[in-house]
Amino acid sequence: MLFNDIVCKNILNLKIQQVNEHRNANVDNFLRIIFVYNPGGSNFMPSN
DSSP: OHHHHHHHHHHHHHHHHHHHHHHHHHHHHHHHHHHHHSGGGGGGSOOO
């Protein structure tokens, strides 16, 4: 019983990790596209 709980938690953690990595990859692609269209990323810099 305990062994099954540990295995289930590990599988859940792996799935969460995969989702996070996938989300990070999507964010990276999104930022890359924005930076390509905005040279220097000036729109992201806070205006002081």
